[in-house]
Amino acid sequence: MAKLGLHRDFLQDLVRLERPVQQKVVETIRKFEQTSNAGAHLEKLNHIRDHRFKSIRIDRKYRGIVLVPETGDEYTLLRVDNHNEAYSWVQNRRVSVNAATGHMEVRDTETIDMAIQQLSVDKAPVVRPVFAHVTDADLVRLGIDDQIRKFARKLTDIGVLEALEGRLPQVQYDVLIGLASGMSPEEVWNEIVGSVIHEQYDPDDVAAAVRRMPDKVALVEGPEELMDLFEKPFARWRVYLHPAQREAAYRSYSGSAQVTGGPGTGKTVVALHRARHLARQGGRVLLTTFTATLARSLAESLRLLETDDDILARIDVLTMDQVARRVVDEHGGKFALLRDSEEMEIWRRIVRRRSLDFNETFLREEWRQVILAQGITTSGDYLSARRVGRGRRLGVLQRAQIWRAVAEFEDILTEQGYRTFETVCVEAARLLNETDANPYDHVIVDEAQDLHPVRWRVLRAAVDEGPDDLFIAADTHQRIYDNRVSLGALGIQLGGRSTRLKINYRTTAEILAWSCAMLTGEKIDDLDGQQTSLTGCRSEVHGDTPELFAAATKNAELAHLVETVRGWLDAGVQPEEIGIAARSQTLAQDAVAALTRAGIETSYLSRDRDGADDHVRATTMHRMKGLEFRCVAAIGVGANQLPAASSVTPLEEDATTHWNDLQRERCLLFVACTRARERLQVSWHGEPSPFLNLASG
Numbered sequence: 001m002a003k004l005g006l007h008r009d010f011l012q013d014l015v016r017l018e019r020p021v022q023q024k025v026v027e028t029i030r031k032f033e034q035t036s037n038a039g040a041h042l043e044k045l046n047h048i049r050d051h052r053f054k055s056i057r058i059d060r061k062y063r064g065i066v067l068v069p070e071t072g073d074e075y076t077l078l079r080v081d082n083h084n085e086a087y088s089w090v091q092n093r094r095v096s097v098n099a100a101t102g103h104m105e106v107r108d109t110e111t112i113d114m115a116i117q118q119l120s121v122d123k124a125p126v127v128r129p130v131f132a133h134v135t136d137a138d139l140v141r142l143g144i145d146d147q148i149r150k151f152a153r154k155l156t157d158i159g160v161l162e163a164l165e166g167r168l169p170q171v172q173y174d175v176l177i178g179l180a181s182g183m184s185p186e187e188v189w190n191e192i193v194g195s196v197i198h199e200q201y202d203p204d205d206v207a208a209a210v211r212r213m214p215d216k217v218a219l220v221e222g223p224e225e226l227m228d229l230f231e232k233p234f235a236r237w238r239v240y241l242h243p244a245q246r247e248a249a250y251r252s253y254s255g256s257a258q259v260t261g262g263p264g265t266g267k268t269v270v271a272l273h274r275a276r277h278l279a280r281q282g283g284r285v286l287l288t289t290f291t292a293t294l295a296r297s298l299a300e301s302l303r304l305l306e307t308d309d310d311i312l313a314r315i316d317v318l319t320m321d322q323v324a325r326r327v328v329d330e331h332g333g334k335f336a337l338l339r340d341s342e343e344m345e346i347w348r349r350i351v352r353r354r355s356l357d358f359n360e361t362f363l364r365e366e367w368r369q370v371i372l373a374q375g376i377t378t379s380g381d382y383l384s385a386r387r388v389g390r391g392r393r394l395g396v397l398q399r400a401q402i403w404r405a406v407a408e409f410e411d412i413l414t415e416q417g418y419r420t421f422e423t424v425c426v427e428a429a430r431l432l433n434e435t436d437a438n439p440y441d442h443v444i445v446d447e448a449q450d451l452h453p454v455r456w457r458v459l460r461a462a463v464d465e466g467p468d469d470l471f472i473a474a475d476t477h478q479r480i481y482d483n484r485v486s487l488g489a490l491g492i493q494l495g496g497r498s499t500r501l502k503i504n505y506r507t508t509a510e511i512l513a514w515s516c517a518m519l520t521g522e523k524i525d526d527l528d529g530q531q532t533s534l535t536g537c538r539s540e541v542h543g544d545t546p547e548l549f550a551a552a553t554k555n556a557e558l559a560h561l562v563e564t565v566r567g568w569l570d571a572g573v574q575p576e577e578i579g580i581a582a583r584s585q586t587l588a589q590d591a592v593a594a595l596t597r598a599g600i601e602t603s604y605l606s607r608d609r610d611g612a613d614d615h616v617r618a619t620t621m622h623r624m625k626g627l628e629f630r631c632v633a634a635i636g637v638g639a640n641q642l643p644a645a646s647s648v649t650p651l652e653e654d655a656t657t658h659w660n661d662l663q664r665e666r667c668l669l670f671v672a673c674t675r676a677r678e679r680l681q682v683s684w685h686g687e688p689s690p691f692l693n694l695a696s697g
Helices: 008-014 019-034 083-091 109-121 136-141 146-153 158-163 170-180 185-193 206-211 223-231 233-239 243-250 267-280 292-305 320-330 340-354 360-372 379-383 396-416 421-434 453-462 509-517 554-570 585-597 655-673 691-696
Strands: 003-007 042-044 053-057 062-067 074-082 093-097 104-108 257-261 285-289 315-319 442-445 470-474 498-501 547-551 578-582 602-604 616-620 629-635 676-685
Touching (some): 003 019, 053 083, 062 083, 074 206, 093 206, 104 109, 136 146, 146 170, 158 170, 170 185, 243 257, 243 267, 267 315, 267 442, 285 320, 340 360, 340 396, 360 396, 421 453, 442 453, 547 554, 554 676, 578 585
Parallel strands (some): 257 498, 547 676, 578 629
Antiparallel strands (some): 053 062
């Protein structure tokens, strides 16, 4: 009986199809395997380069591309797409057998030949070839065949190689990316080719090559098992490490290191793999981030990646505040944590009592962004301190007034047994610096751009300075809290140990371009105060342009949201693959109520609670950080909601802080929109947010 294997790349195609089409694919496979003559379901393709490809009809619109064996009954479904795209994909592709792995691989022969021809005629200045340091013998040993080796030898720009992803045989592409990223041939062999023995493979026996790749071609028993397989790729992709990211995750560093890149470039995946890698070597590892929601997501992904309980036991997944509180608790420090509203009331009383010419927000931020950030403990140090990022100029008398107000605030905390998140970190750093034994051998920080300097001091104190001590994943374009730092000033020296990722593996090119346009012209600093940009960040996946919707009232906007979500669900998107992002908690909960009334089960994501299974997820834009969904609706993106007036310092009060606040609000919308993999809708009621002018204009 014929068997139809499913290639991993086919699954990536399939999950982007609407649910009715997926079900038709299941029915097609069922019929294929129940017939005694598999060839009756296959159609010959004309004007193609490899006669082993055939077409299988899914319905009027969709076709599958099947690899037919020369002998035997094990067929492989490689692609599902609409009629024209499927035929365009197969036209110039050929199948071959990789000499190193013995696996089947597919290449776009014509595109590769054209690239070789173009590289041969380019009259560019003499530039050292990308692979000048690699011998032909090593290329052959790593499975690089004659055609790809010819291309590689002419290559002087790694960008040309990256542009051909999906056209070159995948393993050969991965090998070249690994070598170009600085991996040695032995590292490439072990990490990419695989720990297999050197063996001679028949280059013409494709059927045997397919049987040698059970991790990439799945044979299923019946439609139920097939549908179960369809649900798994998303989990796999959350932890899949691309070869371009592998070198950053697995190399050994002489000190602290970082990986940067735009949204969806895989920084979190790199952090997860690095945590596992260091734990497997016996180290005690802290994997940390800023929000509890993201920490729970990291823990879940880590369990997908690693099943050995002994390895997982060596990795603590905690927020930075949980780390600090654990240290203080272990040393007997009893305290009550001050809520934001309570803290602001204390500052308010101090302002009134002292008749100060500053409001409570200014005082609090001066304390957080200058005094705590710089670790200032004396009035003399404060009088001479630089106030980078604080636009309002202060004279000596004003600084003296502020210092006395801060001293009063800290005295009140001490008297009443209160701490803020920041003062817990200050105490934790002090305790860690006084102990001889640090709790961790390695610290890995995800979403590092949002950490306040007091939290960085805890991290620096939690691990001895040395090889592989701190590993930082960050993108300051996604900074959504007003925490600007210089790592060098905090004792964290990167020394050039930095990797920048450029390829977005999550978001479509259309969503990425639309979202990036919101940041056009913004001057964004990295973690050492140097300007950075998203230049070169790109996606190779295409989809629909983001949809914009203007409503007259909030109720009309929520009614449209209900229609949109119902349409996504009807198209086969699973409820938990839909995210609703709002600037305020109130609007997010209004969305939950509107969807629930319409019979659509929806959960609100909070600091302490994740969404229920099979529910649509709604939350604030801040809580969207680090999450991803197939479809995202960003709601309430109106002039009265974004920027949020309460989060922006008035221009006349402090111009520098005002513009920093506006940039942070703009980055917040950028974060929310780039959580979408395939579809994005942005809506508002009343006038649109000014941030949309750049993106839509």
